Amino acid sequence: MKLFKGQGTADLGKPWRYEEDGLTVTRGCAWSPPGCHPVGCGIKTYVNAEGELVKVEGDENHPVTGGRLCVRCLTMRDYVYNPDRVLYPMKRAREDRGKNKWERITWEEAFDTIAEKVAYYKENYGAESILMQGGTGREGGPMLPAYAQAALGTPNASQPLSGYSCYIPRVAGTTYVMGVAYPEMDYAGGLPGRYDDPMFKLPELIVFWGKDPLPTNGDGLFGHSAIDMMRRGSKLMVIDPRVTWASTRADYHLRLRPGTDTALAMAMLDVIISEDLYDHEFVEKWCYGFEQLAERVATMPVEKAADICGVEADLIREAARAYAAAKPAQIAWGLAIDMKSNGTQAGHSILALEAITGNVDVPGGQLVGDVNDGLELGFGWKELGVELQNKILGLKEYPAMVSFVLNAHCDMVLDALETGEPYAFKMAGFEDCNGLAGTDCAQPARWHKAYQNLEWCFGIDVWLTPTIQACCELFLPLSSTIEHDTVVYSHYGASPITMGVANKSITVGEGKGDCEIMYEIGRRCMPINFGRFANFYEFLEEYRLNGKTTFEALREEVVHQKTETLSYYKYKSGKLRPDGQPGFNTPTGRVELYSTMFRQFGEDPLPYYEEPQYSPASTPELMEEYPMVLTTGARTYCYFHSEGKQIPYLREINPDPIVEVNPQDAQRYGIANGQWVRLTNQFGSCVLKAKVTQQVYPGLVAAQHGFWFPEADSEEPVLYDIWRSNINNLMPHFHVGKLGFGAPYKCLICKIEPIADNFDTDMAEVWRRWGNPAVRK
Amino acid sequence: MTAYGLLIDYEYCSGCQSCEVACKEEHKIPVGQWGIRILDDGPWECTDGKFNWNKIPTPTRLCDLCAERTAKGKQPSCVHHCLTGCMQYGTVEELAKELEEKPNQVLFVPKPYQY
Incomplete structure (x- = not known):
C-alpha cells in the first residue's frame, strides 16, 4: 500500500537493524531532540564501522510517514555533531552565573550534587521550595509533573508559559466537557489499511481551526495527513487570520480577527441549531444541556459575530452549513484556541460543534482514546502525601488547572519568585525549557531577574541555552533521539494511533535521554517511586508501556499501530468509562454542552464571548x-x-x-x-x-x-x-x-x-x- | 537513451523545503547554493478574493537526479522525503502520461550535473 506515488520501496520489509554497503542501518521512530512533538516519524540511521553517523533517511516502512521526513530530522547529522553542542555534565559556581566558567564533571558528581541539594532544601525550606520548570517538544515535556513530583519530591512543576496557554487548556476543557483526553482529527493512523482501511471513512471536510498542522505536527498529529486525505477528495476549511499556504487550498477561509474565535464558534452553533442542521439522535441520547446552549448561542447571531470577527456574515453561514452537512467532518484545533483568556469558551464551543453534528468518536471524525488511553499524569503524586499536595502553588486559586494538570500556576510562580509569597523558591531545575528566549516567559526580563532569587539551579538540554547560561549552576547534557533507547507514542498516549521505539544507534559524548536522567535523579532522591526498578528499561516499560509489552518486543516491530484499542462508537460500547457503562466519562455521562464541571469551578457553564483585554473593541x-x-x-x-x-x-x-x-x-x-x-x-x-x-x-x-x-x-x-x-x-x-x-x-x-x-x-x-x-x- | 525527469504536482506542494534540505544533505551543498529550490509565487489576492500561492520545486544546474540513489533502486532524495508526496521520479514517457491525468503539474527534465 502506497501513501503517495513517489514513496520509496527499496527498503520495505527490512528488520529493525540491517547492513547495507558496509553501513549498519537502524530503523527507529524520532521524537526529540531535535525538538518535536511525538509523531514518531520513521527514520533510518546509517552508521559506519567506526560508529559514526554517515546520514539519515526517512523510513518508508512507517505506516503514517512512509519515508517522509521534515527538515528538522533531515539535518540530524548537523545537529548531533554540531560544534556548539554540550556533550558532558558541567558545573560552575553561583557567582559565575552568566559567565563561561563551566567545568566538566562526571555524571556521578552531577547526580549526587542534585540529590544533596534536594535533601538540603527539603530539610531547610520544605520540598515546595524546589521548582521544576519545563518546556515542550522534548521527551521530557509531558514528563514535567513526574520530574517534579516523582523524581524530586516537590509538588511544584510548572511550564513558565502564562496561563499554560498551550494544549493543556484544550485537554482540560475536553476532559471536563467530554470526559476524554483530546478529540484528534482522525487520519486513520492506527489502522493497518490507513485511508483504505474498511473501518475508516474519508472525511468530507477537514477544518484547521487556529492551527497550521503542516509545519507543526502539533501534539503528535502528522499534519501532512491532511494533504493525503485532500488528494483522496476531502475538502478543507481554514479558520485563521493569516493567509497560510493551506488556506489557499481551502474551499472556505475565515480570516477572523485574532482572539475572536468564541464569537465565531457561537454563531456557527446558532446557525446549525436554528436551521435544524444538527444530529438529533446524538443530541438527544448523548448530549446534556442542549436547550441552554441553544438559548446562549442565540445571543450571538451571525451579524453580531461578523462585526466582532471581521468575517462576512454570509461566509459564516456558509461555513456553518458546510460543516454541518459534511459526513464526517473533522476539526484540528490549535494553539490559537489556548492563547487568549477566553480560550476555555472557544474550546467548549468547538467541542459543542463536534458533538451536535455527531462527529465525535466516528470514523473520519474526531478520534478519541478509550478509558485506558491517557496522558501519563499522576506518577509520584500520591506519594507526595496530602500536606505537600496541598502546597502546590495555585491549588486554591485555580483548581480547574492545577488539580488537573498537576502543575503550579505559571503566573503565580513568577509572583512567588519575585515576592517570596506564599513561600520562597530556593532551588529550580530547567528541564528542556528555554523560557527566556521568547518562547514561554511573558515579560522575560522580569523572569530573568526573578530567577536570580533562586540559590541553586540545574538545567537539562542539548545546548547551552540562554536560559541555562543565565540561571544554572549545573548542566546535564541531553542525547538526541538517535542516541538513546526510548518509546514514543503519538499524542502522548492519548490517541489510539501508534507506539514506536527510538533506537540508540550512535554515541556522542556522554548525553543521556530524558527518561534515563529522570530515572537516575529519581532513584537517588525518591527511592519510594524508583526503588522498584532494577534498571532504566524496567522504569521505561512501566512508565511508557504500562507493563503491557517489553522494549525488546516493541523494538522488533519498530512501530506498532494500536489496533487492539482502536474502535469507534465507544460511547455506545462502554469503552469510554471506567465502569463500562455506555456514555461519556463526565458527571452526567453525556457530552456537557452545559458544563457541570465549569459551574462547580465557579465558571459560567455555557460558552460566552469576551474581547481580548487589549483590542480595537475593548481599548x-x-x-x-x-x-x-x-x-x-x-x-x-x-x-x-x-x-x-x-x-x-x-x-x-x-x-x-x-x-x-x-x-x-x-x-x-x-x-x-x-x-x-x-x-x-x-x-x-x-x-x-x-x-x-x-x-x-x-x-x-x-x-x-x-x-x-x-x-x-x-x-x-x-x-x-x-x-x-x-x-x-x-x-x-x-x-x-x-x-x-x-x-x-x-x-x-x-x-x-x-x-x-x-x-x-x-x-x-x-x-x-x-x-x-x-x-x- | 531514456530521459528521466521529476514530475511536480504543484497543487499540493506546501513549501516544506524537505526537498531542498534532503538534496543539500545528499550532495553536501553549502548554504547559498541549491540542487533543487522552491520558487515561491504568492500569496497575492485575485479579483475574485481568492489568493494565488504556488510553490514550485525547481531543479537547479546542480541536480543530478540522484544518480547514485536511483542506480540502487531508490527514489531521489527529494522525492523520497517530500512531506506532501507531490513529487515523482521516472521516465519522461511515463511521467508525461501522468501530466494528462490532472492539472497543475509540471515536468522537469534536468540535464544531470556531473558531481
Whole structure:
C-alpha cells in the first residue's frame, strides 16, 4: 500500500537493524531532540564501522510517514555533531552565573550534587521550595509533573508559559466537557489499511481551526495527513487570520480577527441549531444541556459575530452549513484556541460543534482514546502525601488547572519568585525549557531577574541555552533521539494511533535521554517511586508501556499501530468509562454542552464571548498610540520554537526573526520589505525584520517568536542577544482566564516603526561556525 | 537513451523545503547554493478574493537526479522525503502520461550535473 506515488520501496520489509554497503542501518521512530512533538516519524540511521553517523533517511516502512521526513530530522547529522553542542555534565559556581566558567564533571558528581541539594532544601525550606520548570517538544515535556513530583519530591512543576496557554487548556476543557483526553482529527493512523482501511471513512471536510498542522505536527498529529486525505477528495476549511499556504487550498477561509474565535464558534452553533442542521439522535441520547446552549448561542447571531470577527456574515453561514452537512467532518484545533483568556469558551464551543453534528468518536471524525488511553499524569503524586499536595502553588486559586494538570500556576510562580509569597523558591531545575528566549516567559526580563532569587539551579538540554547560561549552576547534557533507547507514542498516549521505539544507534559524548536522567535523579532522591526498578528499561516499560509489552518486543516491530484499542462508537460500547457503562466519562455521562464541571469551578457553564483585554473593541482609547493588532508565534518548518538556530540549513530558511506587515501598512509607516522595524506596546518592545506580504490583512502584524542568536556573545549581559528580538517583551504578565487558563499571546496591540539599523544574519559566519561538521565522539 | 525527469504536482506542494534540505544533505551543498529550490509565487489576492500561492520545486544546474540513489533502486532524495508526496521520479514517457491525468503539474527534465 502506497501513501503517495513517489514513496520509496527499496527498503520495505527490512528488520529493525540491517547492513547495507558496509553501513549498519537502524530503523527507529524520532521524537526529540531535535525538538518535536511525538509523531514518531520513521527514520533510518546509517552508521559506519567506526560508529559514526554517515546520514539519515526517512523510513518508508512507517505506516503514517512512509519515508517522509521534515527538515528538522533531515539535518540530524548537523545537529548531533554540531560544534556548539554540550556533550558532558558541567558545573560552575553561583557567582559565575552568566559567565563561561563551566567545568566538566562526571555524571556521578552531577547526580549526587542534585540529590544533596534536594535533601538540603527539603530539610531547610520544605520540598515546595524546589521548582521544576519545563518546556515542550522534548521527551521530557509531558514528563514535567513526574520530574517534579516523582523524581524530586516537590509538588511544584510548572511550564513558565502564562496561563499554560498551550494544549493543556484544550485537554482540560475536553476532559471536563467530554470526559476524554483530546478529540484528534482522525487520519486513520492506527489502522493497518490507513485511508483504505474498511473501518475508516474519508472525511468530507477537514477544518484547521487556529492551527497550521503542516509545519507543526502539533501534539503528535502528522499534519501532512491532511494533504493525503485532500488528494483522496476531502475538502478543507481554514479558520485563521493569516493567509497560510493551506488556506489557499481551502474551499472556505475565515480570516477572523485574532482572539475572536468564541464569537465565531457561537454563531456557527446558532446557525446549525436554528436551521435544524444538527444530529438529533446524538443530541438527544448523548448530549446534556442542549436547550441552554441553544438559548446562549442565540445571543450571538451571525451579524453580531461578523462585526466582532471581521468575517462576512454570509461566509459564516456558509461555513456553518458546510460543516454541518459534511459526513464526517473533522476539526484540528490549535494553539490559537489556548492563547487568549477566553480560550476555555472557544474550546467548549468547538467541542459543542463536534458533538451536535455527531462527529465525535466516528470514523473520519474526531478520534478519541478509550478509558485506558491517557496522558501519563499522576506518577509520584500520591506519594507526595496530602500536606505537600496541598502546597502546590495555585491549588486554591485555580483548581480547574492545577488539580488537573498537576502543575503550579505559571503566573503565580513568577509572583512567588519575585515576592517570596506564599513561600520562597530556593532551588529550580530547567528541564528542556528555554523560557527566556521568547518562547514561554511573558515579560522575560522580569523572569530573568526573578530567577536570580533562586540559590541553586540545574538545567537539562542539548545546548547551552540562554536560559541555562543565565540561571544554572549545573548542566546535564541531553542525547538526541538517535542516541538513546526510548518509546514514543503519538499524542502522548492519548490517541489510539501508534507506539514506536527510538533506537540508540550512535554515541556522542556522554548525553543521556530524558527518561534515563529522570530515572537516575529519581532513584537517588525518591527511592519510594524508583526503588522498584532494577534498571532504566524496567522504569521505561512501566512508565511508557504500562507493563503491557517489553522494549525488546516493541523494538522488533519498530512501530506498532494500536489496533487492539482502536474502535469507534465507544460511547455506545462502554469503552469510554471506567465502569463500562455506555456514555461519556463526565458527571452526567453525556457530552456537557452545559458544563457541570465549569459551574462547580465557579465558571459560567455555557460558552460566552469576551474581547481580548487589549483590542480595537475593548481599548479604542489605546488604538491611536498602538494602532496594530499583534499576533505572534506562528510556526515554521525549520525551527521548533527556540531550537535550530545553529543548524545552517535551517537558519538559511529563516535567518532573521520576521514580522509580517501588509503592503498598505508598509506604505503608511514607510517600511520597506526586508527593513528592520521596532514593535512597541505598553508592555515592551523588540526589533524584527519586516516581510511585506498579503499574508496579513491591513491593521494586523504577525511576529515570529523564540529567537536567540547563538553566534552572539553567550555571556551576560548580551546573553546571545535574547532581548533584542524577543517578542515576549510585549506580552503582559497574568492576563489569564477565570479558571487560570489562557493568555493573550496571539491577540495584543502594538505600533510599528521602521529603524535604520540592520541586524541581518551573516550566513557566511553561520556556515563557518556550524557547516558540515566533523564527527564528534 | 531514456530521459528521466521529476514530475511536480504543484497543487499540493506546501513549501516544506524537505526537498531542498534532503538534496543539500545528499550532495553536501553549502548554504547559498541549491540542487533543487522552491520558487515561491504568492500569496497575492485575485479579483475574485481568492489568493494565488504556488510553490514550485525547481531543479537547479546542480541536480543530478540522484544518480547514485536511483542506480540502487531508490527514489531521489527529494522525492523520497517530500512531506506532501507531490513529487515523482521516472521516465519522461511515463511521467508525461501522468501530466494528462490532472492539472497543475509540471515536468522537469534536468540535464544531470556531473558531481
